Amino acid sequence: MSADQYKDLYFSKTGYNVIVINDKTRIPARFKTTFCNSYVEASTDIYNNLLLNMKNSDVTFVVEDTEVPAHRAILSKQSEYFRAMFSNNFIEGRSDKVILKETNLKAFKRVLAYIYTDAMEYKYKNTLPLEEVFEVFACARFYMIPLTLERISYLATGSPDTPCVLLNNALNYPIDELIPFSVDRIQENVSDIIKTKAFESLSLPSLEHVLKTGLDTQESKVFEALVGWMRCHPDSSSSFPELLKHITLYLLEKEHLDILFKPTHLVTRKCIVDLLSDEQVKARKFKKVENQNVITNVRIVEGTLDCRSNSMTPSSNGAIIFDLKQNYLLNCLELTKVITDRYLYTVAVSMDMRSWKYVVESGDKPTMVTFKESVVRFIRIRALYTLDISISANIGAFYITKLEP
Incomplete structure (x- = not known):
């Protein structure tokens, strides 16, 4: 019919x-x-x-x-x-x-x-x-059915280990759309996650993925969390040297490096010496990008970034520090709408977070700052006299070949 x-x-x-x-x-x-x-x-x-x-x-x-x-x-x-x-x-x-x-x-x-x-x-x-x-x-x-993450909205909630479990399975299956979703959830709570068993629950592929991405917190804290993971996963010891390549070891103090050898050695001392030697060679190199903003995919190693409002809040010492992830030759910072006029702030640049060069020592107005060309990896903005502020994330870092009059 x-x-x-x-x-x-x-x-x-x-x-x-x-x-x-x-x-x-x-x-x-x-x-x-x-x-x-x-x-x-x-x-x-x-x-x-x-x-x-x-x-x-x-x-x-x-x-x-x-x-x-x-x-x-x-x-x-x-x-x-x-x-x-x-x-x-x-x-x-x-x-x-x-x-x-x-x-x-x-x-x-x-x-x-x-x-x-x-x-x-x-x-x-x-x-x-x-x-x-x-x-x-x-x-x-x-079965080629367009199931989207929005349909399971509660994935964004749950216990601190939820994002880590998500990432483990997203990489294992693999489910490509869940990978960045999981990493974003980890970044949102990174300060808490790296202190808990949740970080130790990461699989080896998941750990490698987040280390390559770069966690938005201080390098020393990432290193301590990594060492904790290594001690919980002795069966992955053959991967330890490769994992340590994702840590910028020359930024760490000697007492930090010592935890690799106490109470037992996780790697040989020669391994660390070799890694440090390689890093020091890389640290002498820099990239020069003319007339383009190099602040794209950066880490926030101090302070927090709210992606929804595109704003940042400082750490307890009043600072926000960006890690450009590599050295750039710069001579200009664009600080438009960084801090409102009623707040004073300083801006400094560094290669290693130990030696800082001030490019704004007492700023009170949004501005474009030029300075003598310098090799820069870290940019620090520090508010003076107050912590109760929100700073716009609209910041630019350039090597300008010709300044506008």
């Missing part, structure tokens, strides 16, 4: 008019469903009633020996994978029962719930166990 022949049919029990989606799927017309190229255009309320409904389904999936009813038109609308599967080019397009191998049943049902209801938390009391998030994302990706 053709689709047109179904238009005048009624459900025997309800008496409602029926609009046909295809020869096997019939949905009451009261739901205001339309028929167009076998795709369903309907509200999620309709789909809620159809989810896992065997009576009105036109295909049955077999997942882990369990039958799961579904509707070809709804799945085809949301997934290119199913659209191709149900075409005439594949045997599944003519089969009432389709076996899905290597598919997790619970994850598949939750992906179906997302397709039918446009909400991941449907029927799950607004929570999805964290350990199942990754199976769901992997399943959605395999």
Whole structure:
């Protein structure tokens, strides 16, 4: 029977008019469903009633020996994978029962719930166990279903170890869209995370990833957290020298380096000597970028950055310190809207955070500051007389070849 022949049919029990989606799927017309190229255009309320409904389904999936009813038109609308599967080019397009191998049943049902209801938390009391998030994302990706992070908004909440667990699994599966999301959550709470067991729970790939990214805190604190991780993971000792390459060791004091050897040696002293020697060679090199702002992907090693308001707050000593991550030859800083006129501040630059050169000693107005060309890696802004301020993050660092008159 053709689709047109179904238009005048009624459900025997309800008496409602029926609009046909295809020869096997019939949905009451009261739901205001339309028929167009076998795709369903309907509200999620309709789909809620159809989810896992065997009576009105036109295909049955077999997942882990369990039958799961579904509707070809709804799945085809949301997934290119199913659209191709149900075409005439594949045997599944003519089969009432389709076996899905290597598919997790619970994850598949939750992906179906997302397709039918446009909400991941449907029927799950607004929570999805964290350990199942990754199976769901992997399943959605395999079946080419556009599941987005916004659909599981509560991933941003939870215990301090939640971002670390997310990153471990995001790299393990891998789920690319979860990787930057997890790193951002770690950065937002980095001061707390590196002090807890959460940091020690990072897998080796996750640890390497966050060290390469650069954590927004002091190098000494990152180093201490790394040493703690190393002592908790002696089975990864062969990777310790490579991990230490992500720490700028020459910024540390001798007493910091000594914790690598007490109570037991994590690496040889020769390893540290060699790493320091390599760093000192690199520290003598610099990059010269003419007439372009080099402040792009920087670290905030003191103070905090609020990405939403694009503002910064100083640390307890009143300072905000940027790490440019490498040496640049600079002769100009743009400080427009850094601090409001009623606050005084100083600005200094350094290569090693030990020796600072002041370029603004008592600033009280937003300005463009030029100075004798210097090799710079760190920029420090320090407010005078107050800590209760918010500083705009609109700062530029340049090597200008020709100053405007």
